[in-house]
Amino acid sequence: MAEIQSLAKGLKILNLLEHSRNGMGTTEVATQLEIDKSSASRLLHTLAKYGFVEQDQLTARYLLGPQLVTLGQHLLNRITLRDHARPYLHELVDKTGECAHLAILAQRQALYIDQVESTAALRVESEIGTLSPLYCTALGKILLAFGDSRIPDELTPFTHRTVTDRSTLEAQLAQTSKRGYAIDDEEYNYGVRCVAAPVYDHKSALVGAIGISGPAGRVTLERIDEFGSVVVSIAAALSARLGYDFNLK
Amino acid sequence: MAEIQSLAKGLKILNLLEHSRNGMGTTEVATQLEIDKSSASRLLHTLAKYGFVEQDQLTARYLLGPQLVTLGQHLLNRITLRDHARPYLHELVDKTGECAHLAILAQRQALYIDQVESTAALRVESEIGTLSPLYCTALGKILLAFGDSRIPDELTPFTHRTVTDRSTLEAQLAQTSKRGYAIDDEEYNYGVRCVAAPVYDHKSALVGAIGISGPAGRVTLERIDEFGSVVVSIAAALSARLGYDFNLK
DNA sequence: ACGCATGTTGCATATTATGCAACTAGGGTT
DNA sequence: AACCCTAGTTGCATAATATGCAACATGCGT
Structure with a gap:
């Protein structure tokens, strides 16, 4: 050509x-x-x-000129997010004993781009490369609450716990952005609870989400807060690694 | 337009x-x-x-595409060299007690882009932003020996020690690149000796030089080697900070 | 003050980028 | 499997525009 x-x-x-x-x-x-x-x-x-x-x-x-730095840095973060995130996913597994996942926004869904499995016999199996809905997964809720906030028109239920009411979901998202982590309480798969937190780049833009998934028996509602702070702190560490400046809020 | x-x-x-x-x-x-x-x-x-x-x-x-990363990263190093270098200049002052300088190549001269003054009463005063000749300063010799190696046509003397003979200078530069640091033995200002070493970026390209200047009475010829290894090691640390990979030679 | 080198603007011309239309190639559906 | 629909590429005539020239402007060093 x-x-x-x-x-x-x-x-x-x-x-x-x-x-x-x-x-x-x-x-x-x-x-x-x-x-x-x-x-x-x-x-x-x-x-x-x-x-x-x-x-x-x-x-x-x-x-x-400076535009090249902007574009280059932007690209660098996206390409290497997966590589940068890996050790943090391992850390998540070590600290919680549950499987850890990394997802980014893709086609208005959560795209799982990496995972590290736990060694527990009973564990959540999921596949890298799969797309999951934003409104009923922890990783997805992060992408909704901190990133592209448009709630899908159809809230199809997957379990009886799936939130299908728009205003309930909006309240959940508000709560999510306030406390810094998102919860999926058996809303996508029966018996599975997930906790996730946002990952930012050097320009404080959301680039993805990391989180853990485990059987409801181990990831109990009483311990959710505990899991939440672990996930948040590790997501923050990963963000810092990507050049996120906490002084910029 | x-x-x-x-x-x-x-x-x-x-x-x-x-x-x-x-x-x-x-x-x-x-x-x-x-x-x-x-x-x-x-x-x-x-x-x-x-x-x-x-x-x-x-x-x-x-x-x-990847070209943006290349260009962006390249620029980033140049822009931030000064910021990155500052702590290393302080370290130089701490370890040697003399003034430390940072210079880059500009218009075929050595452009002083930063300095940290020593606390000694007798010290070398110089100004940021000044251009100095390449052939009779330690920082300049580094830029000549490791970077753009074209020796100027005119070797104007500033002191009686200034090297004005082309082949003598060439021999000095060869020695400089061999041992890793450059010396200015009262060749630009009477009573001032300087020692400098090269700073490399992530692609092993020379980006600048750092060094120290002090009165000949303290920076004696017997101690030159000692100063040299301090400057070289700090320049190497700074290079590593810029992403310079020592495995690439 | 002068000359030299570098950079910008006006303008006619020729290059070239453009849109159209036809063609090709996948992906999904019936 | 045949179909359609969308996305992407190519050929070509035309219109747009990038180009070089020349003149002008500016700044630096002598």
Whole structure:
């Protein structure tokens, strides 16, 4: 396929700037790309307008711009979330004895992108890559409460505990964001309770949720708060690892 | 100034992709930018060719590409070098009792971008933002020996010790890169000796130099080696902080 | 004050990006 | 299995626009 040449030239400029130690001037860029100064000037201005390059105040030479940091960092977090999260999932398993899961928002559902199983004989089996509803899982409720808050139109019940009333769910989500963790009290699978907490990136944007699932016999309602604070603290540690700054609230 | 529209469209696509959780398809991009599918397709292919976007294997949707991480990370290191370096400069002052400086290559000169003063009564005063010659300062020699190695045409003497002979300087630089640190033996200012070492980034590229300056009476030639190893070890620690991988040589 | 180098603007022209339409390829449904 | 529907790619004529030239502007060093 034919490439869009003026776009290509702009991208080539970015690559050129990476390898220049102190930025480049318009003429220098023009020479490298074998185009006219005027074209280089216009391309650089366009790149600057969108923050992909910026001019050094002192020397007026062009340098790579802050937008690249934003985009690069953003991508880095998403790609490596799974890798970063793994040790924290293990820590969750160690501290709670239950299975730990990591999910992100995908197609308005909770996508399980990692799990670490507990060694208990009785444990919750689930599969990486599966999509689960947002409104009746702990991980999903986190993604709803702290991220994209639009509640689905249809609240299909999976157990008799599934919350199918819109306002009840809204109240639950409000409570969730207030206390910092979400609970699934046998709302998706009978006999399974889950607890989850939000994971933030360096810009304080929600990137995913981590949590634990266990049989209702072990994850009792009396111990929910205890599980909650463990999950919250480990999610906070993971967020810090991703560059989340707690001073920004 | 009029912007280059096709470049602008490409950059807009990158911004769009940042805010989409699971990438975007050709049609979706076309709708957002209010252009034809075919144009979107061609723009996306161009971005992909240069690594600024990539297609998800599974869904064929476009995501931000690895090139953004490369460029962003690169820039981040340069911007934050000063911040990262500060504690190491303090450490240098603590361990040597002399003033510590940080410089980068700028316009074929050594640009002092930070300093931490010692508490000694007799100390070297210098100013942040000043440009010094590469061939007769310790920081400059590091930038020459490990970075851009072109020796200036004119070797203007500042003191009677300034090396003005090309081959002598070349021999000094060879020695510098061999032992890992550079010396300025009253070659720029009378009565001042300096020692400096290189700072590398995550890609093993030289980003700057740090070093100390003190009166010749305290920074004696007998103790130069001792100062050298302190500076080298702290420069190495700073490099590691920037992601420099010592396994890569 | 002067000259040199770098950067910006106006404008005519030729390049090229664009939209349309036709075509291809998957995915889901009946 | 045949079908449709959506998403994506390609060919092509046209209109848009990126380009180079030249003139102008600006800043730096001598």
